[in-house]
Amino acid sequence: MEAKFWAAVEAEDWQTLAAELTVEGDQPMSAVLPALASWRKQAREQSTVDGWRYRVTWKPLAEKRSARLTGTWLVVTPATEDTWTDAVAGVLAERGADVTRIVVDTAVDGREELAARLRTALAEAGTDAEAGTGTEAGTDADGAAFAGVVSLLAPAEGTHPEHASLPAGTAAQLALVQALGDAGIGAPLWCLTQGAVSVGGTDRPAAPEQALVWGLGRVAALEHLERWGGLIDLPDTPDEPALTRLVGLLASDGDDDQAAIRATGVFGPRLVRAPLADTSAVRAWRPTGTTLVTGGTGRLGAQVARWLARNGADHLVLASRRGPDAPGAVELEAELTGLGAKVTLAACDVTDRAALAETLAAIPADQPLTAVVHTAAVIDDGVIEGLTPDQVERVLRLKVDATRHLHELTRELDLTAFVLCSHFSATFGAPGQGNQAPGNAFLHAFAEQRRADGLPATTLTFGPWGDGATVDGAVGDRMRRHGINEMAPEPPPPRSSTRWTGTRPR
Ligand SMILES: NC(=O)c1ccc[n+]([C@@H]2O[C@H](COP(=O)([O-])OP(=O)(O)OC[C@H]3O[C@@H](n4cnc5c(N)ncnc54)[C@H](OP(=O)(O)O)[C@@H]3O)[C@@H](O)[C@H]2O)c1
Structure with missing residues (x-):
């Protein structure tokens, strides 16, 4: 705002200045000065607010097209399958993973049932490893039972059996995060959603309820960093490019733990400053x-x-x-x-x-x-x-x-x-x-x-x-x-104020 103001002064552009200060062009100094003081106060407040304002934008991410996976991956899916569930298990196996699948009945399986099934899966993976079957199925390079966990629970339809306002997919996803901890599985958890976010433009989020899992995941990433993979939003169809992009993200080093796969590429959210440019x-x-x-x-x-x-x-x-x-x-x-x-x-x-x-x-x-x-x-x-x-x-x-x-x-x-x-x-x-x-x-x-x-x-x-x-x-x-300071609801009062009296200040 200041730059615009001084540019108008330097250009002797009195029309722009008068419009900016909302005064008539031929006003005396006694009328202009209060307008100038009020303009300056407003500019200062606005620049404070500008410093507080951000928005999220989605940026294309580099893709790994020939990524491969190793070790055993747990794929957790709801009982009601959709086009993605088989496709995910299939592509993981195709790209080098041993896949163990757990199917969850969201109407029945809560945290305890899930933990029990995960413990069984863990025991079986351990047994396989001890028996030295195949290429040490059940262990990754570090000897951990699972190399990763992929959850497709978020898109599960319906609601929790006892809580009508809690979507079944969110309830199951929460139970899975908790049950993995209960079962002592430390592999990174990747949560997949479909239509939970918009990367901008015409990308309409078809399933806002699935965004609940994004909120949960962002907190899980901080509370359970050691066993966090990420959040990936999928497009409608599990075609070859989408599946390749998915494997690329799962095989990544986790720098981008939030991503959306679209027909045009992979996108990650970024927080950018959003000054009130168009006031x-x-x-x-x-x-x-x-x-x-x-x-x-x-x-x-x-x-x-x-x-x-x-x-x-x-x-x-x-x-x-x-x-x-x-x-x-x-x-x-x-x-x-x-x-x-x-x-x-x-x-x-x-x-x-x-x-x-x-x-x-x-x-x-x-x-x-x-x-x-x-x-x-x-x-x-x-x-x-x-x-x-x-x-x-x-x-x-x-x-x-x-x-x-x-x-x-x-x-x-x-x-x-x-x-x-x-x-x-x-x-x-x-x-x-x-x-x-x-x-x-x-x-x-x-x-x-x-x-x-x-x-x-x-x-x-x-x-x-x-x-x-x-x-x-x-x-x-x-x-x-952590540097997150409170914002004052009202601007602070000016430190000192000079009232214009009509006489020239000394
Ligand atoms: N305050 C902050 O610093 C802050 C910062 C960031 C975001 N937020 C967000 O802003 C929102 C409000 O926060 P707040 O601090 O203003 O909370 P608050 O002071 O507790 O106010 C919540 C209001 O919601 C009303 N309410 C609760 N249940 C209701 C219902 N079923 N039907 C109608 N009204 C209901 C409450 O009145 P009754 O109890 O009489 O119903 C109260 O007026 C939250 O989502 C919070 O996350 C707040």
């Missing part, structure tokens, strides 16, 4: 009519509501289970009303589709719903080793079910924004947040799917906010040690 788009969006903020009385929701009210929102519906009884709700309502917005504190469980529909139906026709911001969440974190299906489902009800309800109930409306609030652990993992990252990774894929379908969608992924929020105690200490 006009951001500045142009203003809330009109009604905006629904789920979790609107929570830490993040209240900040979002304040921003909306300050930027001209007519009507805010703040939906949470406790509604007006939530701590601080009444004070927040008064503050927002003072900023000029009409406020409805709705007591609504947004995981309950009928209750959400009722809340939406109560929105006045003369202030129609034009934007949704979904911040509602429950936090129930823990290391992957200790997570239970019950605990995971509690979190996913809000991240997956409520998001789908919001989508379905507003799809026909003319929304200008559909914003999903996410957590940075979904993008690059965070130890201890294996129950936070999956649901948020789902939000990313779901937003990309909506956009591909021509509907508005944005995922805002935050690091910790600086009001003490979710980062108290050990988790907060660890984040700060």
